[in-house]
Amino acid sequence: xxxxxxxxxxxxxxxxxxxxxxxxxxxxxxxxxxxxxxxxxxxxxxxxxxxxxxxxxxxxxxxxxxxxxxxxxxxxxxxxxxxxxxxxxxxxxxxxxxxxxxxxxxxxxxxxxxxxxxxxxxxxxxxxxxxxxxxxxxxxxxxxxxxxxxxxxxxxxxxxxxxxxxxxxxxxxxxxxxxxxxxxxxxxxxxxxxxxxxxxxxxxxxxxxxxxxxxxxxxxxxxxxxxxxxxxxxxxxxxxxxxxxxxxxxxxxxxx
Numbered sequence: 001x002x003x004x005x006x007x008x009x010x011x012x013x014x015x016x017x018x019x020x021x022x023x024x025x026x027x028x029x030x031x032x033x034x035x036x037x038x039x040x041x042x043x044x045x046x047x048x049x050x051x052x053x054x055x056x057x058x059x060x061x062x063x064x065x066x067x068x069x070x071x072x073x074x075x076x077x078x079x080x081x082x083x084x085x086x087x088x089x090x091x092x093x094x095x096x097x098x099x100x101x102x103x104x105x106x107x108x109x110x111x112x113x114x115x116x117x118x119x120x121x122x123x124x125x126x127x128x129x130x131x132x133x134x135x136x137x138x139x140x141x142x143x144x145x146x147x148x149x150x151x152x153x154x155x156x157x158x159x160x161x162x163x164x165x166x167x168x169x170x171x172x173x174x175x176x177x178x179x180x181x182x183x184x185x186x187x188x189x190x191x192x193x194x195x196x197x198x199x200x201x202x203x204x205x206x207x208x209x210x211x212x213x214x215x216x217x218x219x220x221x222x223x224x225x226x227x228x229x230x231x232x233x234x235x236x237x238x239x240x241x242x243x244x245x246x247x248x249x250x251x252x253x254x255x256x
Contacts, residue, residue: 026053026227026228026231027053027054027055027056027228027231028053028055028056028076028077028226028228028231028232028235029055029056029058029074029075029076029077029226029228030044030055030056030057030058030075030076030077030078030079030232030235031058031060031065031068031069031073031075031077031078031079032057032058032059032065032077032078032079033059033060033061033062033065033079033080033081033146033174033218034059034060034061034081034173034174034175034176035081035106035147035174035175035192035194035195036059036079036081036218037059037175037198038198038251039194039247039248039250039251039253040057040059040079041057042247042250042251043238043239043244043247043248044057044235046238046243046244046247047235047238052231052234052235053231055077055231055235058075059175060172060173061140061141061144061145061146061172061173061174062080062081062082062085062086062145062146063085063141063144063145063146064172064173065078065080065085066078066080066085066086066088066089069089069092069094069223069225070088070089070092070094072225073225074225074226074227075223075225075226076222076223076226076227076228076229076231076232077220077221077222077223077226077232077235077236078095078220078221078223079218079219079220079239080146080218080219080220081106081146081147081174081192081216081218082146082149082150082214082216082217083102083217083219084146085146086100086219086221089221089223090221093224094223094224094225095221095222095223095224096221096222096223096224096229096233099221099222099233099236100219100220100221101219101220101221101240102217102218102219102220102256103218103219103220103239103240103245103255103256104217104218104245104248104253104254104255104256105215105216105217105218105253105254105255105256106192106193106194106216106218106252106253106254107192107193107207107208107210107216108147108150108151108154108190108191108192108193108207108208108213108216109190109191109192109193109196109204109205109206109207109208110122110128110188110189110190110204110205110206110207110208111178111181111188111189111190111191111196111199111202111203111204111205112181112187112188112189112202112203112205113181113182113184113187113201113202113203114200114201114202114203115184116184116187117203117205118131118187118188118205119205120205120206121206122158122205122206122207122208122209123158123209124158124159125158125159125160126158126160128155128160128163128164128188129160129163129164129167131187131188132164132167132187132188133187135167135186135187135188136167136168136169136186136187137164137167137168137169137186137188137189137190138168138169138171138177138178138180138181138185138186138188138189138190139151139152139168139169139170139171139177139189139190140170140171140172140173140174140176140177140190141170141171141172142168142170145171145172145173145174146174146216147173147174147177147190147191147192148170148171148174148177148190150190150213150214150216151190151208151213152165153212153213153214154190154208154209154212154213155190157211157212157213158208158209158212169185169186174191174192174195175195177189177190177191178191178195178196178199178202181201181202182199182201182202188205189202190208192216193207193252194251194252194253197251197252198251217256218253220236220239220240221236222236
């Protein structure tokens with residue numbers, strides 16, 4: 001019996017040694033900003049096609065993800081849609097040293113439903129309140145969510161925030177704000193250019209001047225709470241590589 005058990009154990013070890021690397025490697029868990037859904041899924045597919053375990057992706061507002069990480073979520077990689085929420089995680093000592101890098105940029109746009117396209121020239125004092133009519137302005141929560149914070153900064157800089165702040169339909173993330181416009185529940189919405197590009201149900205009314213809001217940047221970092229640091233850093237390195245950046249460029253992101 002002892003010899004039989006030793007034989008079986010030897011067979012298991014031998015079989016494991018011949019398993020593909022992707023089969024042995026545990027897939028890293030990636031927490032990512034909602035605006036990265038299509039692009040990051042494409043990047044994960046490309047990474048898996050190279051023989052690696054496909055990362056498990058979880059999308060939400062960067063604010064919600066940062067809070068999950070702060071509460072001990074065992075994630076391996078974090079991609080935020082702004083620097084402040086990555087700063088928040090860093091201040092808690094939850095990032096692996098020398099793994100943080102900002103690698104993408106985006107633009108902020110105003111969108112309307114395809115069925116009811118608006119015509120607005122986005123400039124100081126532009127008539128956004130009149131364009132809303134009796135409707136509301138769809139935005140990610142301007143108090144916490146990056147897209148909403150960028151939006152409030154832009155509308156404030158352009159002098160129109162007081163006109164619309166009481167008429168904001170606050171969404172939990174930028175994709176939820178986009179959905180309100182897609183369904184015609186809001187006549188206008190503030191989203192990223194990449195979100196508008198991903199939807200066939202909205203049109204871009206105009207692009208907010210870059211100087212009207214802080215730069216929209218996406219930092220990525222490996223987390224100390226993760227259980228797969230090697231796999232996580234491998235995927236991170238792929239994302240910031242020339243091949244990885246090319247994937248994001250196809251979805252409208254700009255490399256930094």
